[in-house]
Amino acid sequence: CSNNKSFSKNTCRCFGLVANGCHMLWTAAVLLAGSRVPLLRRPAGWRDALPAEGASRPSGKDGLDDLAEYGCDDSGCLVDDGRLFEDPSSEFASPEPNEVRRFRNRPADFVYEMEEVTTSGGLQTVSIRRGELLELAKIRPRDLRAVAVPPLPGADAAPVLASRRGTLLVGLGGVRAIVRPNNALIFGPAPSRFLRVLGNQLGTVPPPNFKIAFVESALLALSRSLDARLLEVRRVAEPRLKGPSLMGEADFEEIRLQRRTLVRSMSQATAVSSQLLSRIDDGDWLQELACQECAIAADADEWEVMLEVYLQAYNEVSRECASLLRDIEDFEGAVGLSLQTRRLRLEQFELSLVISSVSVGVGGLLPGTMGMNLANGYETSPIGFWAAVATTCLIVVTLFSVLRGLAVERGLLL
Numbered sequence: 111c112s113n114n115k116s117f118s119k120n121t122c123r124c125f126g127l128v129a130n131g132c133h134m135l136w137t138a139a140v141l142l143a144g145s146r147v148p149l150l151r152r153p154a155g156w157r158d159a160l161p162a163e164g165a166s167r168p169s170g171k172d173g174l175d176d177l178a179e180y181g182c183d184d185s186g187c188l189v190d191d192g193r194l195f196e197d198p199s200s201e202f203a204s205p206e207p208n209e210v211r212r213f214r215n216r217p218a219d220f221v222y223e224m225e226e227v228t229t230s231g232g233l234q235t236v237s238i239r240r241g242e243l244l245e246l247a248k249i250r251p252r253d254l255r256a257v258a259v260p261p262l263p264g265a266d267a268a269p270v271l272a273s274r275r276g277t278l279l280v281g282l283g284g285v286r287a288i289v290r291p292n293n294a295l296i297f298g299p300a301p302s303r304f305l306r307v308l309g310n311q312l313g314t315v316p317p318p319n320f321k322i323a324f325v326e327s328a329l330l331a332l333s334r335s336l337d338a339r340l341l342e343v344r345r346v347a348e349p350r351l352k353g354p355s356l357m358g359e360a361d362f363e364e365i366r367l368q369r370r371t372l373v374r375s376m377s378q379a380t381a382v383s384s385q386l387l388s389r390i391d392d393g394d395w396l397q398e399l400a401c402q403e404c405a406i407a408a409d410a411d412e413w414e415v416m417l418e419v420y421l422q423a424y425n426e427v428s429r430e431c432a433s434l435l436r437d438i439e440d441f442e443g444a445v446g447l448s449l450q451t452r453r454l455r456l457e458q459f460e461l462s463l464v465i466s467s468v469s470v471g472v473g474g475l476l477p478g479t480m481g482m483n484l485a486n487g488y489e490t491s492p493i494g495f496w497a498a499v500a501t502t503c504l505i506v507v508t509l510f511s512v513l514r515g516l517a518v519e520r521g522l523l524l
Contacts, residue, residue: 186210194262201251203259217241222258225296229320231312233305238295247288247295248275257286258297266378269385271325273395278321282382283332289324304331319409322416329420332382336427339375343368343434351441362445369438376431379424386421390414458523465513473506 186195186207195210196203202213202220213220218241226236238246244254253272257279261267270281278289285304287296308327312320347368350361389395396410480498491497517523 184211186214201255205262222297224298225300227294227296227300227305227308227324229292229312231309236295243288243295247277247290249277249279249288250274253279254288257281257288260286260298266374269382271385271389278325280325280328282325282328283335283378285328285331287324287328289321291320294320294324301331303335304328307331319412322409322412326416326420329382329423332378333420333423333427336375336379336424339371340427340430340434343372347434347438351437365438365441369435372431372435372438376428376435379427379431383421383424383428386417386424390417390421461517461522462514465510465517468513469506469510472509473502476502476505 182198186197188194189196189203193205194203195205195207197210197214197217199217201217202210204210218239220240221237222240222243224236224238226232226234240254244251247254253274256270256272267281267286270279270286272279276290280287280289280294283304284301285296286298287294287300289295304327307330308324311323311327311330347365350357350365393410396413477498480494514523
């Protein structure tokens with residue numbers, strides 16, 4: 111601008127402001143692109159030093175010992191950038207960092223709060239260290255992990271029914287326990303319904319085998335829980351399924367919730383059935399249980415009969431869930447057909463309105479032509495008005511009939 115006299119002072123000032131603004135924007139973009147500082151504030155508990163899953167290992171690490179603490183801090187290790195924390199060995203996992211920290215500090219001294227049930231029906235709360243529990247039950251850490259680690263919030267744990275060196279591992283429904291011949295150690299607060307059922311089972315005459323009574327009580331409590339869910343689903347869903355297919359939004363939402371309950375119940379019943387079937391087919395497992403009790407060989411038959419009875423019960427629950435799901439799917443199909451029918455009727459009505467509009471619009475050409483401010487000789491005719499009205503109506507009716515006939519012929523209207 112200083113060398114070119116054709117620009118005014120205001121123009122040169124505008125060019126200078128634009129250039130300065132572009133320079134500032136470019137500088138900010140370069141700084142942001144090269145900065146490693148996050149623009150958004152991370153939530154509390156997020157560790158900035160934790161590398162992402164799959165990140166490259168630091169150079170200079172030649173052994174596994176050097177990577178034992180890689181990606182971890184005092185709170186533990188974050189799993190796949192989610193909300194689940196674990197210790198470096200992945201033996202213990204929990205959504206709570208404090209629990210992982212407590213386990214990591216001294217794994218062998220990690221204390222489990224458990225409820226002990228004896229063969230005489232006694233119940234007491236005990237605190238057992240992890241190392242003592244492994245030695246007492248004579249099981250491996252992976253066996254303990256199968257029953258000690260609670261399921262994630264909102265998830266159903268897979269059923270567990272395994273035998274390890276005279277110890278029975280049970281994980282059925284909300285019951286997670288280590289069962290021995292003379293007592294059982296239950297993780298977490300034991301469900302009151304299960305304790306009630308177990309107390310009555312132990313009080314039968316003659317007294318049953320403690321392990322059989324414990325497993326049967328867990329199976330019976332879970333079976334009754336699934337039966338209660340089925341009754342509730344029937345109570346809520348069946349009146350709506352038998353009613354009209356067109357309902358309010360609240361009714362459809364209720365059916366969706368009941369379907370979700372059915373799917374979870376059927377999945378749980380099917381998983382337990384598969385576990386029971388695998389145990390029935392494993393004759394060595396049944397004989398091992400009978401030998402552990404140092405009893406007669408009839409104990410194996412008793413285990414097999416008990417498992418077969420509850421296998422049939424859980425299969426029945428699974429079939430009931432599948433039947434209700436089919437009813438709900440049929441209802442949803444009927445609702446879909448009803449909505450399609452209503453949509454078809456609406457489209458036919460819209461098409462009829464379009465045909466009527468076109469017919470009336472074409473019929474209005476004659477009155478519009480005669481309404482022009484031009485002399486045409488019909489203004490003074492005594493029958494001109496009625497002739498125009500009759501002609502307009504004839505055009506409208508004829509055009510409407512022709513267009514509707516074409517629509518019906520092509521299947522656009524019924």
